[in-house]
Amino acid sequence: MWMKMNIFQKGMVTLIVLLGPFLILFLYSNRISENVVRSEIAASTVKQLSFFLSQVETNIEQLDLFAITLGTDSTVREFKDMREDARVYQMVEVKTRMLDKLRMHNAIGGWTNQLTVYSPRLRTGVTTLASIDYERKFASTSLSTRRWSYRLNDLYGQERHTFVKHEVLPAAAEADPRRAELIVEVGFTEDSIVKMLDDFKIGGTGDPFLYHPSYRPITNRSAERTLIGLIIGGTEPPVVGDSGHRTVKLEGRDYLLSYVRSESLGWYLIDYIPVEEILSPIRDSRNTFFFAAGLMVTLGVLSAYLLYKHVQMPIVQLVRGVQRLKIGDYSARIAMKQSGEFDFLFTRFNEMAEQIQELIERVYQEKLRSKEAKLKQLQSQINPHFLYNCFAFIKSMAQLGKNEPVVAMALNLSKYYRYTTRIESEDTTIREEMELIANYLNIQRLQMPRFNFSVDIPERMMDAVIPRLIIQPAVENAVVHGIEPMEAPGMIHIYGLSDGDEHRIVVEDNGVGLAPEALFALKRKLSLPQDEETGYGMWNVHQRMVHRFGKGAGLEIASPKTGGCIVTLHWRESTGNKEG
Incomplete structure (x- = not known):
């Protein structure tokens, strides 16, 4: 057990062994007095x-x-x-x-x-x-x-x-x-x-x-x-x-x-x-002794700590840095807060880790560019299934002689595809994105009248710049996977929260929700690299948020016990501005 202790622990044990008998003898004498x-x-x-x-x-x-x-x-x-x-x-x-x-x-x-x-x-x-x-x-x-x-x-x-x-x-x-x-x-x-x-x-x-x-x-x-x-x-x-x-x-x-x-x-x-x-005089004397003993203990602890800090901690830092590189964390760096024998070793380790990270990030950036190109291609495509359903609705309403639903569907559909197929700019404002969401939800309500939706975004957030088509996948997920499978009336509530330069947009529905296993699997996929099974839906939204606004941004998913699903997009505007 002694061999497994670090330098600081060994110093503490030695100090206790030396001061323990004196402290016991003093306490006994003090009690007699x-x-x-x-x-x-x-x-x-x-x-x-x-x-x-x-x-x-x-x-x-x-x-x-x-x-x-x-x-x-x-x-x-x-x-x-x-x-x-x-x-x-x-x-x-x-x-x-x-x-x-x-x-x-x-x-x-x-x-x-x-x-x-x-x-x-x-x-x-x-x-x-x-x-x-x-x-x-x-x-x-x-x-x-x-x-x-x-x-x-x-x-x-x-x-x-x-x-x-x-x-x-x-x-x-x-x-x-x-x-x-x-x-x-x-x-x-x-x-x-x-x-x-x-x-x-x-x-x-x-x-x-x-x-x-x-x-x-x-x-x-x-x-x-x-x-x-x-x-x-x-x-x-x-x-x-x-x-x-x-x-x-x-x-x-x-x-x-x-x-x-x-x-x-x-x-x-x-x-x-x-x-x-x-007993105040005796206890004052006792307290003086305790103060002196405490001062000695403090000096002993300080000595052991300095030895631990300047010798053992640098070695531990180096070992931890190597372990982080081993598990794939190439951002590992050793902070050089002291000057001494370990500075040269730390400098060479940081240079090695930086070179490895640059190589990895270069490959990763190439993958992200490829994904952005694929996204633009997807934006220019029309979802055949979604479009067929809209045309089928227009046909049915026309046969029934209901002109108002036909006009509403055509108007919302034209605005929806005019926005989704516009690829000259990657960014938009929340105001424009909310107009797209309203068009999409109006189209869905014409086909499925048993749900309602509400939008509550503070005016000060409306002109904030975000990537295009960043909210629509979350809304589509709420309609298709949350509201559509259930027979009861549904509700989708979209609202925004702003605290200084930190913003949140929340898409909340009262649909069927997610089982704990499915929720865990979905959260896990958000942090994994993309593959053929992951797709371009919620994973793509999360990765675009991280790439656009930094590591503090992203997408969060929750499914309360009462039912439904809550999808939250969060980011800091200042971080996004710097990177944009």
């Missing part, structure tokens, strides 16, 4: 999340401590010990002092807290909220004394999601808050968490949010809510255990998901980072 970086980034992200939660826990512990120590405040104790029949002025004065202390605590803290002190005995309290129904708010079923709860609270006339916790004084009354001396409610809105999430996100690549299976997530203000919805709405739970990390696929991209659980709130802080951004 990616795994290490992924693990380190995941551990670092978990630490950052833990630090963030420690700040949240600190604020929550301050609220817890405030709720516990509030019962020792002198003003609060005074409020707790007030008699139910105390004066209104005294009650208002104590509540005002308590409210000032609650607001002072809010001003000192970093969060927007909600603080409420309620006395079940007095059925009233003090709150930083706008207004509340104390009895409904502090019903025993709605108190959360052991852990923080997440609920809707009325904040200045608007319901906001809030984290809430209660302290009952004394602690022994937790089982029955109605026996409590005081109930302290502390809370903070999710806006405080959202602000911290916004600050945490600044400068990072993640998108942190708080998650609880029973509630909607708490996100930062610029969060990608679509991705977060995919994370928490997937078939697998987003978190397992108190902390950890894993890789998830969202919208076709891999993300590193890290999470830590808050002991106070019971919520999870989750952050996700695109793996592409994590």
